[in-house]
Amino acid sequence: MSKPRINTMEELSIAIGVSRPTLSRFFQDPKLVKAKTVARIEAGLARVEYVPNFFATRLNRKSTGMIGVIIPYLNDLFFTKLLEAVEVAAMEAGLTVITQCSHSDPVIEARAAETLMSMNVDGAIVAPLGDHSNEATQLKLKSRLPFVLMDSRPKTMPNVDFVGTNHQQSTGLITDYLCRVGEPPVFLAMPRVNFNALEREAAYINRMQEHGFEPEVIGTDLIQANWHFEDHGEAVLEAAFAQGKLIDRSILCVNDRVAIGAIRAAARHGLMPGRGANGGLRIAGHDDYPLCPYLNPALTTVAQNTGAIGRKAVSRLLQIIRGEVDESMAEITLFDGELKLRESA
Amino acid sequence: MSKPRINTMEELSIAIGVSRPTLSRFFQDPKLVKAKTVARIEAGLARVEYVPNFFATRLNRKSTGMIGVIIPYLNDLFFTKLLEAVEVAAMEAGLTVITQCSHSDPVIEARAAETLMSMNVDGAIVAPLGDHSNEATQLKLKSRLPFVLMDSRPKTMPNVDFVGTNHQQSTGLITDYLCRVGEPPVFLAMPRVNFNALEREAAYINRMQEHGFEPEVIGTDLIQANWHFEDHGEAVLEAAFAQGKLIDRSILCVNDRVAIGAIRAAARHGLMPGRGANGGLRIAGHDDYPLCPYLNPALTTVAQNTGAIGRKAVSRLLQIIRGEVDESMAEITLFDGELKLRESA
Structure with missing residues (x-):
């Protein structure tokens, strides 16, 4: 009897009954997962036919297990909240986040992009500076790496994966x-x-x-x-x-x-x-x-739902890294805002 | 006639009349410096006998030109100000900063330290979590890399280079x-x-x-x-x-x-x-x-003088990286606070 064929991490997660983040950690390094869970995953893998996409991709691309993030300023708690959401989601997926800050300066933003490329990160999430960003910086990153724009986007870049607020x-x-x-x-x-x-x-x-x-x-x-x-x-x-x-x-x-x-x-x-x-x-x-x-x-x-924006940016980037998307179709995800009624109005 | 012998970047900077950060950039990559300045530095180097310490060190140690920074939390503008000061000082010295955040969790702090070591950063500056930091994390970093503690320090680590407030x-x-x-x-x-x-x-x-x-x-x-x-x-x-x-x-x-x-x-x-x-x-x-x-x-x-603390942490780390210090003697630098009189008191 042939084994059932499993094509994606999602299916594998359901078939084995182990969460996606745990599977990712297992494929990164089984030592990151409890011994009991390792046994369960290995028993599960023996029951199915699966070439882990993520793992295969990592081998093919010489993955570094790192993703890059560029934020425009540091001294703004909105961006630190967003960055925290990205870091937590990335950690859950077994990835290391390399953050660079543009310090309000397009020259530094461009240098940050070069740094990420030279480090061979698996992909990049960028919250751009604004209309004084050098668009070439974003376009170069996008041409070289799996790339997701976050928080704000130039009107001139409609065909780029984007996650932000509606x-x-x-x-x-x-x-x-x-x-x-x-x-x-x-x-x-x-x-x-x-x-x-x-x-x-x-x-x-x-x-x-x-x-x-x-x-x-x-x-x-x-x-x-x-x-x-x-x-x-x-x-x-x-x-x-x-x-x-x-x-x-x-x-x-x-x-x-x-x-x-x-x-x-x-x-x-x-x-x-x-x-x-x-x-x-x-x-x-x-x-x-x-x-x-x-x-x-x-x-x-x-x-703004910074938690959802950060999580979605990471999950979308992972989909692109794993080749699970049609690269000709950018996905735009906008999350709704929620009223917070306090005293001032 | 023998050329005057120059032993340190400081002396070289004075002898040539070019700032230290500019010299660092030149040794990292002459393209980072204006052509006119390159000419001036090269003419200067021809007049003296100098084996650039920093450059030599970089070659010997397979320097990556990166330093690592660990901060305890992201959503705190005190730490973002401090990090900004470190990043600006490091950029001026031609270094790339890899920042990791401990997210209030000693396990994440330990993982951040491992990440920095695996990336072969040239040195690390750490603002520790507090008394739930795992001290072994700091000691391991210190044993493996040029290392400076910043902002706060355990009483149990008196012999570690430290920069903070008095x-x-x-x-x-x-x-x-x-x-x-x-x-x-x-x-x-x-x-x-x-x-x-x-x-x-x-x-x-x-x-x-x-x-x-x-x-x-x-x-x-x-x-x-x-x-x-x-x-x-x-x-x-x-x-x-x-x-x-x-x-x-x-x-x-x-x-x-x-x-x-x-x-x-x-x-x-x-x-x-x-x-x-x-x-x-x-x-x-x-x-x-x-x-x-x-x-x-x-x-x-x-x-707190975050600007001075950040700059000093970077310059001290660079001294250690370049081997310009007596490693058996930790340097403790405490900056004074300054009153800011406003309305509340």
């Missing part, structure tokens, strides 16, 4: 909420260097128009050359509040770090966002930055 | 300040798993006793198993304020993230730290976490 949905959700509980919101944007910021701004404008409200976007001008998001939010609202403007409006900030600056400006003017019963100043953000619950007032926002 | 000085400085402007402070500590936290607690106690005040330490009990620093600070003060305790005291928090939670607890009880003219609640922290200026009230704290 900003149409997420920004729509919080715009709807703010329209429901008070005055239609003003959108506190930022200088237009960031793809996600632009997508959120566009999503806000769409949603306002659908409701028949006039969109109102502020803060797109660069106020200081060497700005941080918080400084920007604080400076824009400081200027408005000083003239008595916007003090009773709902303000939707393009991200939580801008909102942290906005709340700071409010405090300096003795304003307490979210405390007015009907009307009065409200401030909301986007991302669910880890410090939101500890702000005064705690920040109402819409959370 | 907590005796930094905590003394802010304790003095608080004693000067109000009531002698209470110290809001944390569960005793962290070497730096313990050093600060001891420094506070010493300084209070020098002033003839009774030290008062709170918050050393574990309140929730899966705690973050902010949760801890908030929970400890929430419990105190709910009983009407500490509402007019000065509270020195073991770090800024604990202070962020403390300020949150104050806000929930309608208390505004730092606003009372004489007496009244004051809250201060330690570290100068990047968000301190944006809190309400902005947090008074004592800054």
Whole structure:
């Protein structure tokens, strides 16, 4: 009697009753798995006919068991959360993550890509800098390695595997909420260097128009050359509040770090966002930055699902590494945002 | 006429009039340096007799041009600032940084060390987890590679190169300040798993006793198993304020993230730290976490010099890699903290 034929790790996992991550570790090095589980996997492998794709791929490609990740900044807890999700998912798959940071500089981003290629990583996940990224950097990586873009993407790269947030949905959700509980919101944007910021701004404008409200976007001008998001939010609202403007409006900030600056400006003017019963100043953000619950007032926002984005980026990259995908078809995965109602709006 | 003999990169840098980082890049790959500078360096080298230590070392040791860094957590802007300082200093020296994160887990920390060794990095800089680090991990790295400990160190490893903050000085400085402007402070500590936290607690106690005040330490009990620093600070003060305790005291928090939670607890009880003219609640922290200026009230704290710590860790590691040190003598470098007076105290 011939043995049942197993073609993928998924099928093998089901046939043997051992999780995928455990199988990956076993194929990397049986010592990484409990002796009892090793026995179970070996007994299972004897019952089926299976050439492990992953293992075969690793042998063929001289796999290093490493994947590369490039993030744009280090001092931003949104990116550290995303990176943590990627690292945990990669560890579960038995991979080592080599992280490089672009430090806001396209030259460093390009060098990081070269570093990853010279190290022969099995694939790369990149969260790009924004519109001052050198696109050639991403395209070169993609031409040389299994490649997934994460978090934000240039409009000019539609045919690249991408995992991020559905900003149409997420920004729509919080715009709807703010329209429901008070005055239609003003959108506190930022200088237009960031793809996600632009997508959120566009999503806000769409949603306002659908409701028949006039969109109102502020803060797109660069106020200081060497700005941080918080400084920007604080400076824009400081200027408005000083003239008595916007003090009773709902303000939707393009991200939580801008909102942290906005709340700071409010405090300096003795304003307490979210405390007015009907009307009065409200401030909301986007991302669910880890410090939101500890702000005064705690920040109402819409959370990006960093856990799901990180896990999906790794699993998609693994599919590409293992040759389990049609390389001519890029997969775009967008996760929904989730409202986090706190005190500020 | 014999040429002057040059023994170190420092001497060479002075003799040729080209900076050390530029020389390092030149020896790594002349293409990394401007053509004009290459010409200048080559002309300089022709005038002296020099076997570049660094270059020789790299050849002998099959240098990879990479150094490894291990940090304990990702979602902490103190460690991202420190890592950024290390990365910038390493880039200036023409090195690639391979960062691994321990994710609060000694097993992952040990695996990170194995990863760095398997990659043949030229040396490693480690910020350890705390008293649940497996000390064998650090000792193994030290026995195999040029090695520098950063940020915190076990008392049991006195003879290891170390770069960090002088907590005796930094905590003394802010304790003095608080004693000067109000009531002698209470110290809001944390569960005793962290070497730096313990050093600060001891420094506070010493300084209070020098002033003839009774030290008062709170918050050393574990309140929730899966705690973050902010949760801890908030929970400890929430419990105190709910009983009407500490509402007019000065509270020195073991770090800024604990202070962020403390300020949150104050806000929930309608208390505004730092606003009372004489007496009244004051809250201060330690570290100068990047968000301190944006809190309400902005947090008074004592800054760790992360830039200097990161640069020194890299330059010390390079000295060890180049064999320019007496390996039997560990060098301990402690940088002073600097007061950052804001609104909360």
